[in-house]
Amino acid sequence: MKKFLALILALVMSLSLVACGGGSNDAQGSGDDATATGKVYYLNFKPEQDEDWQNLAKAYTEETGVPVTVVTAASGTYEETLMADMAKTDAPTLFQVNGPVGLANWKDYCYDLSSSAVYGELTSDNYALKEDGAVYGIAYVIESYGLITNTALLEKAGYTTDDIKSFADLKKVAEDITARKDELGFAAFTSAGMDSSSDWRFKTHLANLPIYFEYQADDIGTTTAIKGTYLDNYKNIFDLYINNSTCDPKDLAGKTGTDSENEFLNGEAVFFQNGSWEYPALSAKYSDDEMAMIPIYIGVGDEANQGLCTGTENYWCVNKDASEEDIQATLDFLYWCVTSDKGTEAMANEMGFVIPFKGALESNNLFVKQDKAMTAEGKTPVSWNFPTMPSEEWKNGVGSALTAYAAGTGDWDAVKTAFVDGWASEYAMK
Amino acid sequence: MQKNIRKYWPIFLLPTLAAFLLGFVIPFCQGLYLSLCKFTTINKATFVGFSNYVKAFQDELFANAFWFTAKFTVVSTILINILALAIALLLTRGIKGTTPFRTVFFMPNLIGGIVLGYIWQILLNCVLSLLGKPLLALNATYGYWGLIILMCWQQIGYMMIIYIAGLQSIPNDYIEAAYIDGATPWQTFWKVKLPNLMPSITICLFLTLTNSFKLFDQNLALTGGEPAHASEMLALNIYQTFYVRSGPQWKGIGQAKAVLFCILVIAISSLQLKLTKSKEVQQ
Numbered sequence: 001m002k003k004f005l006a007l008i009l010a011l012v013m014s015l016s017l018v019a020c021g022g023g024s025n026d027a028q029g030s031g032d033d034a035t036a037t038g039k040v041y042y043l044n045f046k047p048e049q050d051e052d053w054q055n056l057a058k059a060y061t062e063e064t065g066v067p068v069t070v071v072t073a074a075s076g077t078y079e080e081t082l083m084a085d086m087a088k089t090d091a092p093t094l095f096q097v098n099g100p101v102g103l104a105n106w107k108d109y110c111y112d113l114s115s116s117a118v119y120g121e122l123t124s125d126n127y128a129l130k131e132d133g134a135v136y137g138i139a140y141v142i143e144s145y146g147l148i149t150n151t152a153l154l155e156k157a158g159y160t161t162d163d164i165k166s167f168a169d170l171k172k173v174a175e176d177i178t179a180r181k182d183e184l185g186f187a188a189f190t191s192a193g194m195d196s197s198s199d200w201r202f203k204t205h206l207a208n209l210p211i212y213f214e215y216q217a218d219d220i221g222t223t224t225a226i227k228g229t230y231l232d233n234y235k236n237i238f239d240l241y242i243n244n245s246t247c248d249p250k251d252l253a254g255k256t257g258t259d260s261e262n263e264f265l266n267g268e269a270v271f272f273q274n275g276s277w278e279y280p281a282l283s284a285k286y287s288d289d290e291m292a293m294i295p296i297y298i299g300v301g302d303e304a305n306q307g308l309c310t311g312t313e314n315y316w317c318v319n320k321d322a323s324e325e326d327i328q329a330t331l332d333f334l335y336w337c338v339t340s341d342k343g344t345e346a347m348a349n350e351m352g353f354v355i356p357f358k359g360a361l362e363s364n365n366l367f368v369k370q371d372k373a374m375t376a377e378g379k380t381p382v383s384w385n386f387p388t389m390p391s392e393e394w395k396n397g398v399g400s401a402l403t404a405y406a407a408g409t410g411d412w413d414a415v416k417t418a419f420v421d422g423w424a425s426e427y428a429m430k
Numbered sequence: 431m432q433k434n435i436r437k438y439w440p441i442f443l444l445p446t447l448a449a450f451l452l453g454f455v456i457p458f459c460q461g462l463y464l465s466l467c468k469f470t471t472i473n474k475a476t477f478v479g480f481s482n483y484v485k486a487f488q489d490e491l492f493a494n495a496f497w498f499t500a501k502f503t504v505v506s507t508i509l510i511n512i513l514a515l516a517i518a519l520l521l522t523r524g525i526k527g528t529t530p531f532r533t534v535f536f537m538p539n540l541i542g543g544i545v546l547g548y549i550w551q552i553l554l555n556c557v558l559s560l561l562g563k564p565l566l567a568l569n570a571t572y573g574y575w576g577l578i579i580l581m582c583w584q585q586i587g588y589m590m591i592i593y594i595a596g597l598q599s600i601p602n603d604y605i606e607a608a609y610i611d612g613a614t615p616w617q618t619f620w621k622v623k624l625p626n627l628m629p630s631i632t633i634c635l636f637l638t639l640t641n642s643f644k645l646f647d648q649n650l651a652l653t654g655g656e657p658a659h660a661s662e663m664l665a666l667n668i669y670q671t672f673y674v675r676s677g678p679q680w681k682g683i684g685q686a687k688a689v690l691f692c693i694l695v696i697a698i699s700s701l702q703l704k705l706t707k708s709k710e711v712q713q
Contacts (some may be wrong), residue, residue, distance in 0.1 A: 079673055087471040104676045105470050194567070196654060253565040253656075254555040392674035400658040409568045409657075429675070 037066050038329030043085055043092040044072040045314060048277070052350040059342055066329050079105075086319070093322040093330040097137055098313040099387020100222070103129060110136040111320035111327055118334040118357075127356040129315045137315030140338075141353040144308040144371040144381070145205055145275030146293040148282065153186055153270045161292050167233075167299035171240055177270060178244040188244040190263040190272045193255030194403040201257075201273055202238065203399035204386045206296065207419070208309060210234040211385045213300045222388040224427040228420040233298040235412055242406045245269070249406045276367040280352060283366070293367040295374075295382070307374045308367075311384025312356075390426035397422045465685040468678045478679075482686035485679075491659050492687060495667035502574065502663065503642040506581045510638045511631070514586045518593035519619075532594070535587035543584075547651020550580045554652075566653055570660035573653040577661070580648055585641065589634045596630030597623065628710040635706055640699050664691050 044053050050072040057068035071092070073081035078096075085092050086109060097103045103110070112134040113119045119135055122128060129137030147170075149161055157177050164170050174188035181187055192202060210230035215221060217229060242249040246263050264272040265285050272278075273296065282291060295306045318330050337343035338357040347353045348361040354368045363369070375381060389395060397418040404410025460472070465482055467475035486492055517535060521528050538546070554576050555565045566573050600623060608618045646665035649655070655662035655670065662670070668691060671684035 083471055087473050101676045105678060108470070108474065250562075250564065251559055253567040254551070254559070391676045393670075396674060397658065400656055404568055404657055407564050407568050409564045 038323070038325030038327075039066060040068040040094060040326070040330045040333045041090065041092045042068065042070045042094040042333075043078075043082055043096075044070055045078050045096050047072050047075050048280075049351045049353075052346060055350070056337065056343065056346045059346075060333060060336060063342075064332075064336075066333065068333060082106075091319055091321065093319050093326045094334070095317055095319065096140075097129070097315050097317055099129065099315065100131070101387055101389065101391065103131065103136055103315075103317075106317060107131065107136060109317070109319055109321060111318040111322075112136070113138055113318060113331075116318075116331050116334075118331060118338060121335070121338050121357040121359065123356050123358055123360075127312065129317075137317045138334075139312040139314060139356055140316050141314050141347075141351075142310060142312050142356050143276050143354070144293065144310040144367055145273070146295050146308040146367075148264065148272040148274055148278060148367070149292045149294055150264065150267065150270050150272075150286070150290065151292050152290045153267060157184055157270065161294055164294055164297075166303040167236065167297040170297050171236075174240055174244040174271070186267060187246040187269045188271055189241050189246070190260040190269040191245050191247045191255040192238070192241040192252055192273075192406070193257060193260050194252045194399065194406060195254060195256040198255065198257035198260055199399040199403070200395070202241075202402055203395045204389070205275075205309070206237065206273065207234065207389075207395075207398060208384060208386045209237070209296060209298050209300075209382065211388075212309075212382050213298075215385055216301065222385075224424065226420055226423040228416060230298065230300050231416055231419060233300050234419075235415070237296065237298045238402065238406075241273070250408065252406045253403050276354075276365055276371070277352075279365045279367055288366045291366060293370050295379075302380075305379050307379035307381040308371045309384065310371050310375075310381035313384060313387050390423055394418075394422050394426045461685060462689060465682065465689045467685075468682040470678045470681060475682075476678075478682060482679075482682040483690070485683050486686045486690060489671075489683075489687075491662065492664075492667055492671075494659065495662045495664050498570075498574070498661065499643060499645075499663045502577060502645070503639060506578050506585075506642045507635065507638045509578065509582055510585050510589055511634055513582060514589035514634065515593050515627075517586065518590045518597055521590070522594055522597045532591070535590055537587065538584045539588045541584075543647025544651045546580060546584060547648045550576065550583075551652050554579075567656040570657060573656070573661035576652055577645075577648060580652060581642065581645070584648075585638060589638065592630050592634050593627065596627045600626045625709075625711045628706065632703065632706040632710065635702055636699055639702055640695060643695050643698065664694075 040057075042053065042057070044050060050070070053070040053072070057070045060066065060068050071081075071085075082092070082095055086095075095106075097106050097110075113128075114133075114135040116135075119128065119138060122138060127139035127142070128135045129139070151161060154160065154173075157173070157180070159173050164173055177184060177186070177188040193199070194202070210228070210233060211226065213233075214227060214229045215223070218227075242252060245252075246268050247255065260272065261274075261278070261281060263269050265282070276293075293308060295308055297303050297306065316334065318327055318334075320327070322330070337347065338355060339359045344355070344357075344359050344361045347355050348363045352363060352365050352368075354360065354363050354365070371381065398415065401410060401415040401418040405412055405415055464472060464475055466477060466479055468478050468482075469475035521532055521535075551566060554572070558565050558572065563569075563572070566576055604622050604626070605618060608622050613621065644665055645663055646669070649661070649663045649666045650669075653661040655666050659667075659670075664687075668684050668687045671680055671687060
């Protein structure tokens with residue numbers, strides 16, 4: 001009996017030793033293989049572009065012989081997938097973070113890109129994610145959001161986009177449409193759904209505006225204690241959304257992102273707060289003449305010169321724990337993507353990206369073109385400050401309070417508390 | 431034969447044991463160690479000691495989640511078992527169409543928790559909206575009862591099958607003897623059927639208790655913890671600690687919570703097993 005127990009224990013021990021030994025052998029093995037070429041493993045964040053990345057990877061392999069693997073995390077599970085994959089022997093060599101807050105988790109894994117060729121291709125240093133003098137991430141796509149407008153419906157109501165140059169104008173138009181809702185047959189705004197598939201449009205994107213103006217007023221780029229100077233304006237625009245929409249504010253808690261998109265596609269509402277990434281979905285139904293994107297006015301600052309909200313929360317990072325050959329292969333791949341004809345063409349036309357690199361091609365995305373035109377007219381784009389939001393938890397807190405406020409089960413003070421106190425307490429816990 | 435078994439049992443045991451070690455014991459020990467660390471990926475952990483446990487205990491949301499889970503477990507365990515037993519008694523009476531009924535009651539079990547959660551969310555939200563009440567995401571009480579309804583609907587069928595098997599294994603002689611002695615159906619149920627059902631009750635209680643305590647999918651899909659974490663159960667709270675906070679220390683705190691959670695589930699279920707096992711009778 002004892003002998004057998006000893007035998008089992010011995011077997012188990014040898015088994016686990018074999019397992020451990022096997023692991024480390026693999027690691028060395030892949031390093032040796034890589035001396036010849038090196039390889040790229042990209043963990044992609046955007047499911048919409050999965051196919052395009054696969055094609056681009058194939059084209060690169062055909063051209064250079066360097067194997068490129070692209071794996072796309074399922075929507076909303078990037079952080080989980082990345083955590084699991086980075087612990088593997090064959091970890092991604094290329095991954096992404098969403099800005100300074102996301103970087104907090106991954107800083108120890110990021111290769112310093114300051115001497116890389118791809119960093120030299122950036123059009124502006126603003127698009128690099130820097131900390132302590134090192135470049136940890138490089139933005140690869142610039143996006144814009146605002147109020148997507150159905151111009152045909154707006155004309156039917158007797159207005160054009162030129163009539164909307166401030167929050168007061170927007171309020172006047174929206175309330176006029178609501179007053180004549182039955183006669184016109186459509187509402188001003190699509191439902192401001194507070195389901196998790198849609199609430200980011202308000203707890204993150206819309207919340208960016210009061211934060212942006214506060215940063216502007218205080219001349220700062222980030223803070224550990226937000227004051228909430230412009231929260232009343234945030235309330236005004238949110239009130240406008242929920243009271244002039246396709247549905248009762250009480251039902252917003254259950255409305256999804258798809259609901260809102262479908263309402264816009266079916267011509268049930270004039271305005272739809274969303275971004276340039278919606279263009280492929282919307283252009284299937286509407287031509288470029290029937291749509292426009294206008295800035296989100298909240299009644300603060302120089303509204304006449306306010307542009308769209310333009311920025312990024314997608315930064316490429318290279319895994320510093322990958323073998324040197326793999327790192328080099330990854331950097332070469334990135335350089336090729338943003339400089340070669342094939343790479344820039346695929347990123348501009350197939351993926352519909354505006355890339356902040358010198359070799360970028362003109363995109364066919366209407367909203368992106370409008371952003372460019374507005375900037376050329378001298379309007380100032382509103383920068384994306386939500387990467388400075390303390391955590392997902394903060395966003396969820398604001399989202400919850402907004403949902404309750406919209407339904408009437410909570411009041412605006414709860415939103416203020418979540419916004420101001422939540423910000424401080426979340427930063428305190430970092 | 432006996433001799434051979436005595437000689438070769440380790441060989442038969444080895445595959446399962448190896449799988450158990452690799453798939454459970456080793457990750458579990460690793461998890462214990464990680465609860466004392468701060469980490470982003472598990473192969474790069476920094477030891478920080480017991481501070482994670484201190485933070486886990488200080489977390490008010492974790493305590494709230496515990497009480498919400500406890501309340502949910504008590505009510506759902508009782509409701510599921512009573513209803514399952516009642517339906518099992520009904521469907522062992524030999525009424526017509528017993529088999530289709532059993533099948534239909536069992537079917538909700540075949541659907542995954544996430545899918546059920548979303549379907550019931552749409553269903554309950556429609557009802558609440560028609561009644562002019564706040565939706566699930568706005569009211570924790572509705573969320574709570576929504577979860578209870580969902581879990582009852584899903585689990586009653588499964589427990590019913592176990593109770594039916596238990597009822598059918600009671601020898602007919604007992605029932606007949608009780609009948610001849612003049613016992614009423616009520617007395618037969620309490621004095622004859624129930625004591626003989628104790629093994630099934632042990633199993634069913636164990637399953638419902640642990641299922642309710644560990645509930646995750648349905649909670650995530652039906653309420654997502656809204657409003658403001660008020661309908662968040664322990665498993666979802668651990669998940670949120672892992673993924674919605676930024677910084678490597680939160681992973682360690684989440685892991686510490688997971689260890690506490692595991693100890694809690696083991697403690698409660700072993701207590702329950704001990705209590706109900708002592709009531710089992712020998713046939």
